Structures are given as C-alpha cells and as structure tokens.
Amino acid sequence: MSTKDYLEKDYYKVLGVSKTATKDEIKQSYRKLARKYHPDANTGDSAAEDRFKEISEAYNVLSDEKRRKEYDDARSLFGGSYRPGGGTGAGDFNLGDLFGQGTGTAGGGGERLSDLFGGLFGGRGGRASTQARRGADVETETKLTFTEAAKGVTRSFQLTSESACPTCQGTGAKVGTTPRVCPKCSGTGHENKNLGGFSLSEPCSECKGRGLVVDDPCATCHGSGRGKSTRTIQARIPAGVTDGQRIRIKGKGAPGERGGPAGDLFVVVHVQQHQLFGKTGDNLTITVPVTFPEATLGADVRVPTLNGLPVTVKIPPGTPNGRTFRVRGKGTQRRDGTAGDLLVTVEVAVPQNLNGAAREALENFRAATADQDPRSDLEARAKGA
Known part of the structure; x- marks a missing residue:
C-alpha cells in the first residue's frame, strides 16, 4: 500500500473515536471492533477480514504515541482537505506533486512526507498478519502386505497434530479479550535484519512470527493459539507402491490457520515380501x-x-x-x-x-x-x- 493510500484514511473514524481520544479509549474501541470482526469469528467472510485488517492497521498507528504524532503531523499538512488527483482550489493539494509525481513545486513537502511515512509504516504498509496460513505437512509410516501394495488399499491413520486451541479458538488470548497487532513488525510477522549490503527477513522477535501480541494469554494454550488434536483419517494407498516409497496424500496434513488449506500427509510404505511373487x-x-x-x-x-x-x-x-x-x-x-x-x-x-x-x-x-x-x-x- 502506498503512502498516498494512508493519507486518504481517517484512522480515528475507522476506530470510531475522536482526534482527542485517550489511549484507553482507543484501546477499548479497538478491542470491541476486533472481537466483532476477527477472522476466527467470521470464517469465510472476506468483508469482515478486510474490516479487521483496517481496524488493526488503525490501532497499530494510534496506539503508539510516536506513530500517532507522525500520522497527525502528516495529515495536518493538508489542513483536513485534499484531492486525490490534483486540484487548484484554495486548500486543495495535489498528491501527485507532493510525492514527486506531478508538475508542482512541492518537492520539499514530498521529501518530508517520504520521511514521515517511511518511519511511520516502515515501508510495509502496516498490513496486519491476518492472512490465511497453510497447515504443516505430516509424515507417518505403514506396513503393507505384498498383495495390498500391488493392488492398492485404504488405510486408517491416527494423527496427532496442532490445531486451533479449543478454548480461545486460536486467538491465543484469554476468553473475553483480543490480541493486538504487534507494534514491532506492524502485524507482518517478520522483520528485516541489516547484514550490510543486503537485508534478511526473519520472524519478528516480539511476536515470534504471529503478527499479534497477546497481553492476557489463554490459560489452555498459554498464548500460542494452538493445541494438540488427535484425529483418524482414511487415506488411499495407490496400487503398485514399492518398499520404502514415500506417498504424498494432498490435504490430509495439519489443519491450516485462519481458513488456510491443510498441509499434506506423507506416508512411507514398508512392503512385506511374498513367498512366491x-x-x-x-x-x-x-x-x-x-x-x-x-x-x-x-x-x-x-x-x-x-x-x-x-x-x-x-x-x-x-x-x-x-x-x-x-x-x-x-x-x-x-x-x-x-x-x-x-x-x-x-x-x-x-x-x-x-x-x-x-x-x-x-x-x-x-x-x-x-x-x-x-x-x-x-x-x-x-x-x-
């Protein structure tokens, strides 16, 4: 998302608070809205997911005093009035000129805005980490007779894997509370490490890659949002498998997060010898x-x-x-x-x-x-x- 997109957003309006709202008022409003629009409570509702991202983005900025001041300063440049294209009326500002894209002379303003938003959003657009995540792959083993391997067989597998915590429904937060967007990574779940000449992206040290921070953790999962679950699945082993072969069964691995697809199941086959064939x-x-x-x-x-x-x-x-x-x-x-x-x-x-x-x-x-x-x-x- 570009800097221009942020200028067109009123984070106070998104959270339903005034520009003079206190930190507690902002936090209270965010928790109420986040609980209502959280993806785990609105499975498959893309509109609710987009609304949650917008709410998280607004709270990420307004809950941090430094970022809130930078945001307020940036918007004050327009006096509360701007036109996305380029206007010539009193109080109108040409965003193209301010970002060095037009023919105006506000180059200095463009540099100031670039500095402001570079520090405010870290070049990531403040995107909350609410994207769907694919589940982990799971590997198991099975023994087949020679005849079963030659003809194919359906096997039952009892798998133990991680899934959403049944108590907090995967949020990691105590029932009645809501996690907040990680202030360090802006909800992306990762941060860049400067190695001199190039940067390396790695999981955020604050939120451990989740993009969310839990202030009051769930007593069952201790804030991880995950729990162990045991399930039995039926999987078809195709005909003609050989001893030691690794079979991939798509979509039978660990469940995904936030509506993401399940991982795959890999079955290592051990085939018994036949006394004749x-x-x-x-x-x-x-x-x-x-x-x-x-x-x-x-x-x-x-x-x-x-x-x-x-x-x-x-x-x-x-x-x-x-x-x-x-x-x-x-x-x-x-x-x-x-x-x-x-x-x-x-x-x-x-x-x-x-x-x-x-x-x-x-x-x-x-x-x-x-x-x-x-x-x-x-x-x-x-x-x-």
Missing part, C-alpha cells in the same frame, strides 16, 4: 518348476496369479532352464488403469529320488544320446580356437 517395475515375477520331460517334450503348465485365478503357460519342446515367458496384463495396476505383465521363469526340477523303472529309463536315455555331448567344444573355446 516378486516385482520388477510394473511387472510381477514368479519362478515355476518344470520336470525334465516337460522342458524337453513341451507341456501346458498351470501358473498361479496374484488375483487367485491361475493361467496356462505353454512350454515349447526343448525349453532350457531359466527361460522366461510373459503373460500379458497379469502384473500390477498402473496409474493409467492398465496393468503390467506376469514374468514366468521356468526352473527344471532335478529329481532327488528315483525308483528302479525311472533310473533304468534315464540310463537308456543317456545311452541313446551319447553322441550329443553339449560340452564337446568347451576346451577348444577356452583356448580361443
């Missing part, structure tokens, strides 16, 4: 044992899936150990609604116990295939031939 990307993996005759002669093998409905995989004759087959659409669900695949790797099972007939059959098989030595060229290849 594995996962790579959007695909599920499984190792299926097959017999030597099945791998050699071919077979149709039933393979379980995560949804409980088995599929049949055709194993062609001469399938080597470790070969992988792809079953389309039997993996985990993707964000676009499609599904990954099931990767089936065959493992030739070597029998541990053979009866007489089986042993005799294998001996006959070995004799019949004696001329088929799969290692015949290994030594030659090892020598680089």
Whole structure:
C-alpha cells in the first residue's frame, strides 16, 4: 500500500473515536471492533477480514504515541482537505506533486512526507498478519502386505497434530479479550535484519512470527493459539507402491490457520515380501518348476496369479532352464488403469529320488544320446580356437 493510500484514511473514524481520544479509549474501541470482526469469528467472510485488517492497521498507528504524532503531523499538512488527483482550489493539494509525481513545486513537502511515512509504516504498509496460513505437512509410516501394495488399499491413520486451541479458538488470548497487532513488525510477522549490503527477513522477535501480541494469554494454550488434536483419517494407498516409497496424500496434513488449506500427509510404505511373487517395475515375477520331460517334450503348465485365478503357460519342446515367458496384463495396476505383465521363469526340477523303472529309463536315455555331448567344444573355446 502506498503512502498516498494512508493519507486518504481517517484512522480515528475507522476506530470510531475522536482526534482527542485517550489511549484507553482507543484501546477499548479497538478491542470491541476486533472481537466483532476477527477472522476466527467470521470464517469465510472476506468483508469482515478486510474490516479487521483496517481496524488493526488503525490501532497499530494510534496506539503508539510516536506513530500517532507522525500520522497527525502528516495529515495536518493538508489542513483536513485534499484531492486525490490534483486540484487548484484554495486548500486543495495535489498528491501527485507532493510525492514527486506531478508538475508542482512541492518537492520539499514530498521529501518530508517520504520521511514521515517511511518511519511511520516502515515501508510495509502496516498490513496486519491476518492472512490465511497453510497447515504443516505430516509424515507417518505403514506396513503393507505384498498383495495390498500391488493392488492398492485404504488405510486408517491416527494423527496427532496442532490445531486451533479449543478454548480461545486460536486467538491465543484469554476468553473475553483480543490480541493486538504487534507494534514491532506492524502485524507482518517478520522483520528485516541489516547484514550490510543486503537485508534478511526473519520472524519478528516480539511476536515470534504471529503478527499479534497477546497481553492476557489463554490459560489452555498459554498464548500460542494452538493445541494438540488427535484425529483418524482414511487415506488411499495407490496400487503398485514399492518398499520404502514415500506417498504424498494432498490435504490430509495439519489443519491450516485462519481458513488456510491443510498441509499434506506423507506416508512411507514398508512392503512385506511374498513367498512366491516378486516385482520388477510394473511387472510381477514368479519362478515355476518344470520336470525334465516337460522342458524337453513341451507341456501346458498351470501358473498361479496374484488375483487367485491361475493361467496356462505353454512350454515349447526343448525349453532350457531359466527361460522366461510373459503373460500379458497379469502384473500390477498402473496409474493409467492398465496393468503390467506376469514374468514366468521356468526352473527344471532335478529329481532327488528315483525308483528302479525311472533310473533304468534315464540310463537308456543317456545311452541313446551319447553322441550329443553339449560340452564337446568347451576346451577348444577356452583356448580361443
């Protein structure tokens, strides 16, 4: 807000007091109006919020003797009569000339006004810190079975976070009283620290960043305006999450202040291993044992899936150990609604116990295939031939 805007405001009128009002009269009027128009008592009412800002701005100036004198001196330059544009009548002042924006010759007056308002409002426009604030983010953990992680699941979370104090409704002040705008930061909640060549904005040391000062604190929250609350929420964990993944659930964190949005909930997921299935990307993996005759002669093998409905995989004759087959659409669900695949790797099972007939059959098989030595060229290849 510019200096010109302040000249057009009558802070005495805003608070409903006379120009000769005492400090106690100003304070009493402010408390009455602030209680009526405070944002916490008028949730969603932008007009009431604007009125509260105006009241806080006026009180911030008139409650401070030095600032009140500077304000009175500034307005006395106009003798109580001014025109925003530029007038030529008696008693009319051209604000453009006074601020160095017009063609008049009141340069000295402009410098004086700049000095006055630079000290009065500190370049911040006296804006009260009544803006909505976003709630804090909250982080928690959850354990999922392999199936829950693959398919997605709805979980209940019991969260403990800060919210508005139930006794004072977030004002931090004792019931029946109202906090006042911080005189040090003019309600902005921050102050500039000169570091020589540049300045650093940091939370106000007087109000700790709240923008408000509590003279008579609430006995429950001791003036902080915040209290601990425990709540249970339902949150959906999407399908396809992996172990250690951090899921963001928007708007499920701590509640905001003064009508601000809630923060986000971050859930770190821990997924248990499955005794049969594995996962790579959007695909599920499984190792299926097959017999030597099945791998050699071919077979149709039933393979379980995560949804409980088995599929049949055709194993062609001469399938080597470790070969992988792809079953389309039997993996985990993707964000676009499609599904990954099931990767089936065959493992030739070597029998541990053979009866007489089986042993005799294998001996006959070995004799019949004696001329088929799969290692015949290994030594030659090892020598680089």
